[in-house]
Amino acid sequence: MFSYEQVQRLNDLELGVYHYVLKNKERVTTMKIRTLAEEVHVSTTTILNFCHKMDCAGYAEFKVRLHLLIENENDEAVPDDTALMLTFFEKINTPKFKEQIELSARYIAEASEIYIYGVGGSGILGQYAARYFSNFNLYATHISDPFYPVPKKVGKKAIVLVLSVTGETGMVLEQANQYKQNGFNVLSITTSADSTLAKLSDIAISYYVPIELKKSLQNITTQVPVIHIIETLARMAYTLKTKV
Structure with a gap:
């Protein structure tokens, strides 16, 4: 109503x-x-x-x-997500997850251009990520406009980091696919490795937190894991870059 x-x-x-x-x-x-x-x-x-x-x-x-x-x-009671956070930090303490993070960080450290794309709440996190990366001299461009033209002439090591909770948002998938067609390496951060976005990415980091929707269909899925992943990537990429 x-x-x-x-x-x-x-x-x-x-x-x-x-x-x-x-x-x-x-x-x-x-x-x-x-x-x-x-x-x-x-x-x-x-x-x-x-x-x-x-x-x-x-x-x-x-x-x-x-x-x-x-x-x-x-x-519409909002549950405490402390238990989810503890589970997340347990899950990332695995060789496979660490390997994904390190490989992604290497892509970022060696990137000729870095773009970070997301819409809605993910767009706000994308803005934070671009600023945080830039603080480590990993200069990144944040894009949250789904109609923003995708660059056509880029270096062989250009990357786009795509942020999406579900990994199934139509406009995000269209843009990610366009970046891929234009020669970008596509990295993604999403909740599930089974999502469409994860499957079309060169590297997909999945944090396996349940998607939470209020009855009004507002997405209240915690984004703490995404912030942790963003900051870990920036720190590790900086370390790798300064060793070169």
Whole structure:
């Protein structure tokens, strides 16, 4: 309920109802239709039209669905992810994971150009990664625009580090594939080695943390592992580069 498509259908009077309901959800669940109409200074017909545009048969159904929406919002408990972090640090203490990190760091240390790509929350982490790499004289360009042109003329050792929680976001996969076609070595950090992004990458670092989605479909998957991997890569790449 209250999706973008539904709100887009509303006229000015119905938008007034919408704004009032959002600010007074719990009160509205107990209100009679006439009371709500008086509060918003509209007719009961406007209230009914609003309900229909919210895909409800009438005011009674609207109140039931509003009540369920409130219950769902209250039930969205956010779990403590300390146990996940401990499990992650146990998993990375393996020869295979260390080998992936070292190989990725070597690519970064020897890179002629470094690009870091991600959108949404991963884009913010990409910005942090570019700055952190640059602090170690590993100058990196951060790109979060999915429509930004992919460079065509690059050195043989150009790399792009792609960040994605699921490894299945369409626009990210399209860009990663374009980078690969243009001669970049593709490195990725994602939750699963079975993801499409991991499979098309030259090197994929997977941190195997469960993807967490709230009922509102917001992704709240912890990104602590990604930050740890980014910082480890930067430090190791710097060490390798200064030894050359």
